[in-house]
Amino acid sequence: MSVLRTKQLTKKFGDFKALDGVNIEVNKGEVYGFIGPNGAGKSTTIRVLLGMLKATEGKAEIFGMDAWKDAVEIHKRLAYVPGDVNLWPNLTGGEVIDLFVKLRGGNPSTRRDQLIEKFDLDPSKKCGTYSKGNRQKVALIAALASEADLYILDEPTSGLDPLMERVFQESVAELKKEGKSILLSSHILSEVEKLCDRIGIIRQGQMIETGSLSELRHLTRTHLLIETKQPIPSLEDFPGVHDVKEKERALSFQVDTEQLDQVIKHISSYEVVKLESAPPTLEDLFMRHYESGGAEDGGEA
Amino acid sequence: MYKQMSSKTGVLSRFVLRQDRFRIPIWLLSLSGITLLTAQAFTGLYATEENRQTIAQTMVNPAMTAMVGKGYGLDDYTFGAMLAHQMLLFTAVTVAIMSILLVARHTRAEEEDGRLELIRSLPAGRLASLNATLIVLIGVNILLAVLTAAGLYALNIESIDLEGSLLYGAALGASGIIFAAITAFFSQLSESSRGTIGFSFAALGAAYLIRAIGDVSNETLSWFSPLGWVTGTEVYVNDYWWPILLTLGVSLILILTSLYINSIRDLDAGFLPSRPGKTRASAALASPIGLAFRMQRTGIIAWAVGVLLIGASYGSIFGDLDTFFEDMEIMKDLLSGLEGGSLTEQFIAKLMSIIAMICTIPALMAVFKLKGEEKKGRTEHLLARAVSRNRLLGSYMLISLVVGFVMLSLAALGLGAAAEAVLEDGPSLAAIYGAAMVYLPALAIFIGLAVLLTGLLPKLTGITWLYLGYSFFVVYLGGVFQFDEWVGNLTPFGHVPEVPIEDVNSVVLILLTIIAAVLTTGGFIGYRNRDIQG
Secondary structure (H helix, E strand, O other), X not given: OEEEEEEEEEEEXXXXXXXXXXXXXXXXXXXXXXXXXXXXXXXXXXXXXXXXXXXXXXXXXXOOEEOOOOHHHHHOOEEEEOOOOOOOOOOEHHHHHHHHHHXXXXXXXXXXXXXXXXXXXXXXXXHHHOOHHHHHHHHHHHHHOOOOOEEEEEOOOOOOOHHXXXXXXXXXXXXXXXXXXXXEEEOOHHHHHHHOOEEEEEEOOEEEEEEEOOXXXXXXXXXXXXXXXXXXXXXXXXXXXXXXXEEOOEEEEEEEHHHHHHHHHHHHOOOEEEEEEEOOOHHHHHHHHHHHHHHHOOOOO | OHHHHOOOHHHHHHHHHHHOXXXXXXXXXXXXXXXXXXXXXXXXXXXXXXXXXXXXXXHOOHHHHHHHOOOOOHHHOOHHHHHHHHOHHHHHHHHXXXXXXXXXXXXXXXXXXXXXXXXXXXXXXXXXXXXXXXXXXXXXXXXXXXXXXXXXXXXXXXXXXXXXXXXXXXXXXXXXXXXXXXXXXXHXXXXXXXXXXXXXXXXXXHHHHHHHHHHHOOHHHHOOOHHHHHHOOOOOOOXXXXXXXXXXXXXXHHHHHHHHHHHHOOOOOOOOOOOOOOOOOOOOOOOHHHHHHHHHHHHHHHHHHHHHHHHHHHHHOHHHHHHHHHOOHHHHXXXXXXXXXXXXXXXXXXXXXXXXXXXXHHXXXXXXXXXXXXXXXXXXXXXXXXXXXXXHHHHHHHHHHHHHHHHHHHHHHHHHHHHHHHOOOOOOHXXXXXXXXXXXXXXXXXXXXXXXXXXXXXXXXHHHHHHHHHHHHHHHHHHHHOOOHHHHHOOHHHOOOOOOOOOOOXXXXXXXXXXXXHHHHXXXXXXXXXXXXX
């Protein structure tokens, strides 16, 4: 069952097409990673989904309701963390958290205090004195303390330190266990990789790839590091092999996943003494999209 | 040691000047300009000695004394004595405000935003930034003193002599310097720029209040206030210089203390404990309207005090109104077009239109606060939760309406109460209150326009201020310039019946209210259908 769905979502600002036919579907209990470079349209998509911006064309639905018309009804069951958290400098963090929770129609639960402790936030300080990371914590705690069915998180960890990032990841994993749905926009790829069931990549207002991590693997390359007794002649000419580099006596290179079998058969004839392989990372996938995209559009990006 | 801690003071001083290359000249020109213009205007307004003696009499009452200070030389009210009495204290307060804002801006605000850290990481001394700020501020205030003194003397007005003019300028400059020193002191004690500005303004307010109470009841008390020292110079009458020396001496002590504290404290640290705030939101805060009010509370209170004082100050001159106006052609022009009623009643009618427009300002600010919140990306927090756009805009509009009503009421009550105290047989408080309340529909139209623009064309909200400025111009000066009738009819304030000299015309008031409702509705529809920026 889909909790969130956009269909051919298009948003224009004047002549500028910020979103061009974006399709996203997030199912119940799913963590959907929404990745793309700055200015690709992630925040615009999210703001349309929240009913802040009116779609020029196409549909945006959450819980089967229209994101623009039924915003208030939808928001009763939704929690949101913006990427750039701006708070009222003369209110304390504790006050803002309570305010946010009450505005959703909930009551500050015991979860609030647990989260404050977990994220190590001093709620008695004015927001004006908070660093970016602490403001983000306020928004995160307010969102996580809410009983919601869908969580929309727009680059929620961009100001957090690695320790807090882990606390965040644990919290998301917990939500997932409870069967909540999450839309997580990010450009921290390891985070998306760790948390998300499915991924959508947006670039210049268009979704260029969607699927589960394993579905997208066909686009990726496996890193191999081998050492053989006999030198391998002209490996770089072998189909599917890229980026060959010599490292002391070893060779490091990347292999297209489809060609992996052929390559392994080929190198095994040179008496392998050491073989290390690293799984394809989202980073590679991301980079490859940029490379190919960059080549298509010439110097535009 | 001191030399090392002050390293790069010169560079930083120039940097401060570079940052404020527009701000400082604007302050200097407007502050010295207002003094010179007023002095010049006095010669036209009160040409004869008789005129001046008449106005001197209207000044002798506790309300005026509390506001502008004790008058000196009232029995021989020369232009100089008049200028020093009516203008010096207010100008000194404005100079103090300039100093507070400039010092806070270059000290604690820089530190809070982390810019000072960058500078300190360079080979600049620990005291360099504070030194530079104070040097610039002292320079600015000396320049102000010189400009004012030279300008006043150059006007060549009888009784505005060289020594008095120098002292007048010095009094302004000294009050600027002492409040720069006070702000520098608080910028070392407080941890935030809000705190610095807050404490400094509190000090200014306390100085004003102590002097007001002292001037009315016990003169010794006034000597505990730096503003009491300003009026204590008795410029153009007795020309006492020693209060200037006293001011500068105290400033020096404050500056040395600030520098000492600055030299021993950590970066970003304060000396006043920042008390922990509430960890829980009160029930009153946790709603869109509660939040909107909380964010504007301080501003609203300040405006409330302000309009009450404006009302009371106008009310306090009612006693001698008729003698006051007798010879003044300009007042007759201002009041022309008003038929019937006594001069006092005509004056009330005129005054109310002005007061109503002043009270429109905080009401408009209350609506436009929403736009400011949107620009800072904070409405998003509310709209992303279960808050509808109608409820959000409605909260701000409701606050605006209440603010408009409260301000108008306070101004009318202040005016009525003061008038009652000085007039034996004047209009009743109820009549004055009624004369104010008829302006509510016109005020509502302005709020409606503000809501309309916020909803439909948020980029053009400035139109509302232009329109209010236009209204002020045509209503206030309409009589002087003899405009055609349609010019005045373009503003809702031109349509309000001029109570108490006219009867209340309910048809007009209802029509105005309907227009306000239509504008508001348009604004709500627009706000529901537009994108939220941020």
